[in-house]
Amino acid sequence: MSSRSFYCASLSFFAGVLVSSLSISRGPLLAGIILLIALALVSSRGRAKPLLLCLLCAVAFGSGFLRMAGFGESGHPLDAHVGEVASLSGTVCSEPEERDTAQRFCFAPESSPDRVLVTAARYPLYSYGDRLSASGKLSSPRNFEAYEGGPEFDYVSYLAKEGIRYTMFMPHIELSGRDQGHGLLRTLYAAKRSFVERMQFLFPEPESSLLGGLLLGEKDSLPKDVVEDFKDAGLVHILVLSGYNVTIVAESLMKAFSFLPRTFGRSAGALSIVLFAVMTGASATTVRASVMALIVLLAKSASRRYDITRALITAAFFMVLHNPSILAFDMSFQLSFLATLGLIYVAPLALERLGFVTERFKLREVAAATVGTQVAVLPFLMHAMGQVSLISLVTNLLVLPFVPYAMLGGFGAIALGSVSSAIAFPLAWATSLVLSYMIRVAAVFAQVPFASIQATASAGALAVVYVFMAASLIRAWRRRGSSQPSAS
Known part of the structure; x- marks a missing residue:
């Protein structure tokens, strides 16, 4: 691939991802791609290279848009339980973050592909791969101002990049097993824990x-x-x-x-x-x-x-x-x-x-x-x-x-x-x-x-x-x- 084609395609892909991240509907996207192709056909005047380059950029942009639009869109069965007390069984899928009075970790319930950000009591400490039963109020995260008078911080999307769609604060937790996660990740997290x-x-x-x-x-x-x-x-x-x-x-x-x-x-x-x-x-x-x-x-x-x-x-x-x-x-x-x-x-x-x-x-x-x-x-x-x-x-x-x-x-x-x-x-x-x-x-x-x-x-x-x-x-x-x- 030529240098121009490589950079145009890569930057178009990134642009598509960014536009999709802004939650712009698919209608303007398709209209924009069609307009871009039409402009390419008019401006190329029978020359193959400009037309192919525009087509490449359009395809790359669309691919980036659709990659972001489809990221994590696999169904959300827990949506029906938001605002209710839910009982979930699953595993700790991240290394817990220890705070002064609490710990936070990512929880992967068996009943959903989505993850839950759990804030639990400081003790007992949990580890990656622990199998838990958690019972508490299931909530959806909310955006907030990054600073007073400033723009809204997209906390929902920030968590979504890790597959987290819900939060649960101080649930009742019962430990039912350990070492359920990936063996390599357990080893790496253990090394980091020892390091810290x-x-x-x-x-x-x-x-x-x-x-x-x-x-x-x-x-x-x-x-x-x-x-x-x-x-x-x-x-x-x-x-x-x-x-x-x-x-x-x-x-x-x-x-x-x-x-x-x-x-x-x-x-x-x-x-x-x-x-x-x-x-x-x-x-x-x-x-x-x-x-x-x-x-x-x-x-x-x-x-x-x-x-x-x-x-x-x-x-x-x-x-x-x-x-x-x-x-x-x-x-x-x-x-x-x-x-x-x-x-x-x-x-x-x-x-x-x-x-x-x-x-x-x-x-x-x-x-x-x-x-x-x-x-x-x-x-x-x-x-x-x-x-x-x-x-x-x-x-x-x-x-x-x-x-x-x-x-x-x-x-x-x-x-x-x-x-x-x-x-x-x-x-x-x-x-x-x-x-x-x-x-x-x-x-x-x-x-x-x-x-x-x-x-x-x-x-x-x-x-x-x-x-x-x-x-x-x-x-x-x-x-x-x-x-x-x-x-x-």
Whole structure:
């Protein structure tokens, strides 16, 4: 397939998924496809290539629309029991999230293909694969405002991307069996549970919760005031596990192995990503972030920008094909994709313009990576969070250089803790200092007057901004005359 056909078909597929995610009816879709084909027939004037390209785009758009429209539409037998007390038997199909006074987990009832988000008492703790009988009021989730006066957060679609259609709060639960889930998933979840337990043993709060956000993307246990400080300081993106978080760990390991031949260094980085995914439970979020990190490593080795662009789009295509709802409703995927684009295409251009920044301690590379990722994700964060930090560049320059040390130190201490806590504590103590520094920076800069302001961006404005950015990047790379945008 030619480059033009590949990109047109892929982007048309993504567009179809997004349009379908907005719940637009099938009537306008069919009318639009028919109009597109008619325009192609008129404009082609007997030329085959424009007509075939338009037909390809129409088919790809329709395929994306229908893939999203049919996602999870297999019948909902529990709809008749919404608002009633229901007794369900089934299995715990996710790793429970532990809160201060409760636990939440995904429950797969035997009587329905849909899943139920159960909020239960903190104890007894349940595990993936436990067979339960739950009796409680079955409810449908509701959307809510993401922030006061802001747009409505589509909580219903957010849960639907995981197949969750109902909620049940504090039901009566009876345990009737264990180890009912997939054996591989049980092993991975057990590894993650052991990982988290050692982390909580070695690190105090809130440092332990911050490390959990960096390594696992789990920020729910962080105090609300700490999360707000990170938002106001423009640092909230590091609390969402993304390809960028995983990439900086891999790059740090690659630098540690820089004395080896280049191929071995790259291989060490790639292997570290795979091991990280397995050790932390290989959740869908971790796997997607790891794939994006591997794409960045590929960018450093690719001889042509064409190769890495195709790899990135192909990876995103298969992720969206598997679960189309992540394109519109999974912030981790969205941030991973955008940050990866920023590292590959924006950071090298920024590096050329940051000659005034010293190269000592790799500060120029860190600054370029910071600018690249911030440029890529800032419009999206304005749309998703409803606010923009005016000091984000400064705070990111102060914090991001320490993120790889925090992640590597935390991961290393936890790994050593599986052998001996006495060996792990010195490294855990040093890493805690780094984590405390990051929390302190966020707290101090969050108090700066007008550190952040309310600034919303509609979906339409977001699309216009990214189209303009894409056009500007294409023009900049053409002027640069280089075929390889190596990620800084």
